[in-house]
Amino acid sequence: MSKSILLVSFMVVQLIASAQPLLLSKQSIIPKPVSVVDAKGSFNLTEKSIIYYEGESPEIQQVGNYLASKLNPSTRFGIVVRSNSVAQTPGNIYLSLKPGDAQLGDEGYQLVISKETVILTANKPSGLFNGVQTLRQLFPANIESAVPQEGSWEIPAGTVRDFPEYAFRGVMLDVARHFFQVSDVKRTIDLMAAYKMNVMHLHLSDDQGWRIEIKKWPKLTAIGGITQVDGEKGGFYTQDQYVEIVKYAAERQVMIIPEIDMPGHTNAALASYPELNCNDRAPELYTGTKVGFSTLCTSKEITYQFIKDVFSELAAITPGPYLHIGGDESHATKIEDYLPFEVKVQEIVASTGKQVIGWDEIALSTMKPNTVVQFWAKAENAQKGVKQGAKVIMSPAAKAYVDMQYHAKTKLGLHWAGYVEVDTGYNWDPATLVPGIGRENILGIEAPLWSETITNMDEIEYMVFPRLPGYAEIGWSTPASRNWNEYKVRLGNHADRFKAMQIDYYPSKLVPWLGSSKK
Ligand code: NGO
Secondary structure, three states: OOHHHHHHHHHHHHHHHHHOOOOHHHOOOOOOOOEEEEEEEEEEEOOOOOEEEEOOOHHHHHHHHHHHHHHHHHHOOOOOEEEEOOOOOOOOEEEEEOOOOHHHOOOOEEEEEOOOOEEEEEOOHHHHHHHHHHHHHHOOHHHHOOOOOOOOEEEEEEEEEEOOOOOEEEEEEEOOOOOOOHHHHHHHHHHHHOOOOOEEEEEOEEOOEEOEOOOOOOHHHHOOOOEOHHHOEOOOEOHHHHHHHHHHHHOOOOEEEEEEEEOOOOHHHHHHOHHHOOOOOOOOOOOOOOOOOOOOOOOOHHHHHHHHHHHHHHHHHOOOOEEEEEOOOOOOOOHHHHHHHHHHHHHHHHHOOOEEEEEHHHHHOOOOOOOEEEEOOOHHHHHHHHHOOOEEEEOOHHHHOOOEOOOOOOOOOEOOOOOOOHHHHHOOOHHHHOOOOOHHHEEEEEEEEOOOOOOOHHHHHHHHOOHHHHHHHHHHOOHHHOOHHHHHHHHHOOHHHHHHOOOOOOOOOOOOOOOHHHO
C-alpha cells in the first residue's frame, strides 16, 4: 500500500472514531459506579458555566469551591461558585442536598448530565464530594492539568447512581521511619480523595522517630524526632500543623486517624524519656529497620500517665472517632504483660471519648465492645477479634501493603509478604479472604505504606500508584461488579490522568496503558 493510501485510511478511521457519540457508560470511571445509564447528547462546560449550590451550607459551598479549583486551572474559565435560589438555567452545574434517598446512604450521590445541565444530588456533603470525583473523571484527562490546556470540555449525558460497598476506605502513611512534610501528606490526601478514599491513617511513632508534638512531653520530638532511618534528619508535626492536616483532609471528606504504636515500636519514646524504661536508662536513638526489640515498661505507673497524656492531647485535636494504639510485634514484651497492657490502653483511650483501633495482635487480649481490629498478618488473631464482636479493617500484607515490591526488580520496597503486582493488589475480596470474617464483620479496607525504604513524594507515588485505584475499587464497588480483565482497561485509560496530575506511577506491564503502543 502506498503511503498516501495508508494516510487516507488512517484519517477515515479517525473520522469514524470521532463521529461515535460519547457514551457515559463507556467512560473509565474508577471506582466502578453502581449504575450508569446513557442519555442522548453531551454537556459542554464553557467560560459562562457557573457552579450553583443550593442553600447556604458552608459545607456544600466548600464542595463547589473544590470543584471549581479542579476545573479552573486547566480550562482558564474562571468558573465561579454561587448560592442558588433561582430556577436552573442551561450551561451550569448544580449541587444540592436532597435528603431521603435511602439507597444512596451517607456517601452516595446521583449525577444527572443532560445537554443543558449537570445536576449532582446527595444526602450529605460527602456524597456530593464523591460525585464531584466522578464528574472530574468524565472530562478529558487534561482537565487535571495545573496549567492552561486547549480543548473542548464535553461530557456525555446520562445518569450515574452510586454508593460505596464499605464505609472505611483508607491509606496509611508511615511518617516515622522516614518523615514526610505536611505538603506531602496533603498531596497524598488529594490523590486518594480523587478515587473516593476517605481515611488517612498516620503512623506517627515508631522505633526510628516520634513525629507529633506532645506538649506535656516535649522531649518526644526534641529528642525522639530528630533522626530517621539511615541517620538522616527527621522531623515532626507541631500540633498546629497536625490541625492543618486534619482540616485539609476534612475539606476532602477524609478522616485522619493518628496512631501511636505501643508497647513495642517505641524506641524513639524510650530514648527521649529514661523513666519509660524498666531500668530507667534511655537507649540510643535507632536508625536501622529491625522490628520487635523495644517495649514500654508495662509495670510502671508513669507509663500509663504518659499514655494518658499523649492520647488526651491527640484526642483534643482529632475530630474523627478513632485513635490507633498499634500493638503489633511487641516481641520484647512478655505476653503476660502485653495482655493487661492492651486492656489498660483501651480504657485510657475510652476515657478520652475515642474508639480504639489496633493491629491484629491486640485481639489476643480482652477487647472492649467497640474496639476495631486491623488485620495485617495473622488470620487467627483477626478471627479472635471477630469472636469477641470486633469489626475488622482489612489490610492483608500480601495483598494490601503498598510497601511490598511489585516484583523482584522493584527498586523500592520490601517483599517479606511477597510481591504485590497490580493484579494481586486488585484480585481479592475482603469478605471472603479469611474464613469466619464476612461482610458483616468488616468496616472496610486500608492500604498501608510503610516507609523503611520510601524517602520522598516521588517514591510514595511510585508505590501507591497504580495500586491505589484498585484498593479504592475494592472498597467502593460490589464484588460482583469487579473483574481484573475489565478493570485493567479502565486503569490503563487513567494513564493520561496520572500524567496530568504529575503522578510518578509504576507502569506495570500487566496494564494496557493508554497511548503506550504509540511510544
Ligand atoms: C509490619 C510491621 C511494620 C513494618 C511493616 C513492613 C506491621 C503492622 N508491623 O506491619 O513495623 O514496617 O510490616 O512491611
